[in-house]
Amino acid sequence: MTERPATSRALVLSAPRTLELRDLAVPEASPDSALLEVEACGLCGTDHELFTGRLPIRTPLVPGHETVGVLVEVGDAAAEAWGASVGDRVAVECFQSCRTCDPCRSGAYRRCTTNGLRTAYGLSPLDVGPELSGGWAAHHWLGPDSMVLPVPDGLDPVDATLFNPVGAGIRWGAELPGTGFGDVVAVLGPGIRGLAAAAAAKEAGADFVVVTGKGPNDRPRLEAATAFGADLTVDVDEEDPVAALRAATGGPGADVVVDVTANAPDALGQAVRMSAPEARIVLAGTRNSTETPGFDPDHIVYKELRLMGALGVDAPAYRAALDLLATDRYPFRSVARRVEPLEGAADLLATMAGEGDAPPPVHAVLVP
Numbered sequence: 001m002t003e004r005p006a007t008s009r010a011l012v013l014s015a016p017r018t019l020e021l022r023d024l025a026v027p028e029a030s031p032d033s034a035l036l037e038v039e040a041c042g043l044c045g046t047d048h049e050l051f052t053g054r055l056p057i058r059t060p061l062v063p064g065h066e067t068v069g070v071l072v073e074v075g076d077a078a079a080e081a082w083g084a085s086v087g088d089r090v091a092v093e094c095f096q097s098c099r100t101c102d103p104c105r106s107g108a109y110r111r112c113t114t115n116g117l118r119t120a121y122g123l124s125p126l127d128v129g130p131e132l133s134g135g136w137a138a139h140h141w142l143g144p145d146s147m148v149l150p151v152p153d154g155l156d157p158v159d160a161t162l163f164n165p166v167g168a169g170i171r172w173g174a175e176l177p178g179t180g181f182g183d184v185v186a187v188l189g190p191g192i193r194g195l196a197a198a199a200a201a202k203e204a205g206a207d208f209v210v211v212t213g214k215g216p217n218d219r220p221r222l223e224a225a226t227a228f229g230a231d232l233t234v235d236v237d238e239e240d241p242v243a244a245l246r247a248a249t250g251g252p253g254a255d256v257v258v259d260v261t262a263n264a265p266d267a268l269g270q271a272v273r274m275s276a277p278e279a280r281i282v283l284a285g286t287r288n289s290t291e292t293p294g295f296d297p298d299h300i301v302y303k304e305l306r307l308m309g310a311l312g313v314d315a316p317a318y319r320a321a322l323d324l325l326a327t328d329r330y331p332f333r334s335v336a337r338r339v340e341p342l343e344g345a346a347d348l349l350a351t352m353a354g355e356g357d358a359p360p361p362v363h364a365v366l367v368p
Contacts, residue, residue, distance in 0.1 A: 004029070004073065009368070010137030011342045012126070014060040016053030019346050024062070024131040031075035032144035034084070036092065040339075041135030042066030042161030043364040045191075045262045046286075047122075048352040051345075054263075054288055058125045064135025064366070065094035065122030066164040068157045071148075072139075082148050089151040091163045091322065092135070093315050094121040096145035110312050115145055136342060138368045149318050152326040158365050159325065159333045162192070165363070166321035166332060167313040168260075168284065169196020174204040175317060176310055177256045177280040181205035186245060186254035186274045187230075188212050189261040190221035192335060192362050193284070195228040196321075197258045199330045202229030206256075208249055210234060212241045214264065217359045220336065224362070227331050242273045252276040260284045269294025277303045284310040335362040342368055 007023040014020055026035065041064040049055035050063055071088050079085055096119050097109035104112050117123060122134040132141045142148065151160045173196065179185060185201040187194045190213040198209050210232040211225040222233040232248050234241045245253060253276035261267040271281050272295060300307060325332055338361040340348045345366055352360045 005139065008132055008137055008139035009342075010062045010132060010134070011345055012060045013050060013063050017051060017346070019051075021342065024137070026132060026139060027130045027141050029073055029075065032077040032081070033075050034071055034078045034142040034146070035073035036067070036069040036090070036140040036142055037072045038067055038069040038135055038137055038140050038368045039089070039157035040068050040161050041366045041368070042164055043348070043352060043366065044165065045352075048349045049288065051349040052353050055286065057123065061123070061125045062132065062134030062137050063122050064137070065120065066161050067092040067121065067135030067140055068151060068160040068163070069140060078142070078144065081144075082146070084148055084150070089157070089160070090148040091151055091160060091318060092121060092140065092142065093147040093149065093318060094123070095312060096120070096143065097147060098145055107314065110314070112145075119145075136345065136366055136368070147315050149315065149322060152322055155322070155326055158337075158339060158367065160322070161365055162325055162332050162363065163318050163321045164313065165192040166196045166325060167318040168193045169198070170200040170320050170324070171313045171317040172260065172282050172284040172310050173197030173200035173258050176308060177258070177282050179204040179206055179256050182207045183255040184208045184245075184249055184251060184253070184276070185256045185258065186210045186212070186241070186271070188257065188259045188267050188271060189264070190218050190225055190233070191260065191262070193260045194258075195221070195225060195335070195362070196332070197260060198225060198230050199228045201256065203324070208232070210241070210245050210248070210254070212236050212270070217354070220359070221362060224335065229330070236270065241270060245274055253279065255279050257281045258284065263288070265289045265291040266293045268292045269296070272296065272299045272303075272305065275303055275305050278305070279303065280306045280308065282308055282310055337361055337363040337365065339365045339367055342366060
């Protein structure tokens with residue numbers, strides 16, 4: 001039996017662009033907690049925006065909110081509550097849920113009155129405690145309000161980190177807007193979440209899916225999008241996406257528009273222009289900008305559009321994502337990927353932020 005560690009190595013973000021490897025204390029075992037040995041942690045736009053300082057957050061903290069690992073210690077109460085045991089490979093939901101407040105009881109646990117963003121794994125400062133509360137570490141402490149999801153057999157840890165972006169695609173591209181049979185769906189942004197949203201829309205019965213991107217870095221992603229259900233791809237630097245969609249479908253536009261773009265303030269205007277009357281528009285993720293060039297709010301009224309925001313995902317979508325990944329119906333495991341140890345995080349995050357000559361990977365993972 002492996003001896004319980006007193007400390008664990010973690011990568012701490014102490015200020016923008018400042019990462020430090022530290023040995024952090026492992027909390028004492030308790031009946032309602034668990035200790036996870038981290039095998040892999042996926043990265044997303046939030047991570048590189050935290051690293052560059054574009055997304056302000058209180059530091060220091062251990063980032064990492066797309067965590068997969070093996071449970072090496074599980075208290076009796078936690079094992080019963082989660083249906084988990086030592087040795088299980090699990091994916092960790094970054095939001096915690098008290099399970100008793102009104103938002104949690106309704107299923108909207110992202111707004112838990114006890115937790116919320118304050119205790120979200122990978123976003124919680126060290127002084128909130130415990131310190132090992134992010135996936136950029138050898139171990140991750142899981143408190144009683146945690147939620148874990150079993151990883152299906154056959155999914156290795158790096159592939160399993162796709163639970164987060166694929167779950168996002170399912171919630172944003174299908175569940176939240178109520179995508180159904182016959183819908184025309186436009187996905188703005190061909191990153192991993194955009195590709196997942198396209199696949200989710202097709203799974204939900206969408207009749208036609210268009211995926212848009214912008215510039216040379218997005219061209220390989222647009223080429224890959226057809227394997228994820230896209231019937232049309234458009235580089236908005238070369239073609240008007242509104243005209244392209246109408247020409248391809250012969251209709252007035254999209255019934256569902258999913259905006260998963262990053263640092264693209266004109267995307268909202270494009271979403272409104274691409275929308276058919278009574279369409280549903282999903283704004284997924286934070287904008288980090290108050291600029292909306294090309295956005296005419298009167299079109300929201302004239303077309304009677306529904307505009308909805310999406311903060312995070314939820315456990316049911318993550319479960320559906322893990323099941324979908326295990327089927328290999330879509331080539332998620334074959335997307336352009338870069339995997340680095342903790343020591344390579346800074347360079348990988350800078351590349352994800354568009355710095356340097358190398359194109360950003362579609363999927364990025366740290367392996368502690």
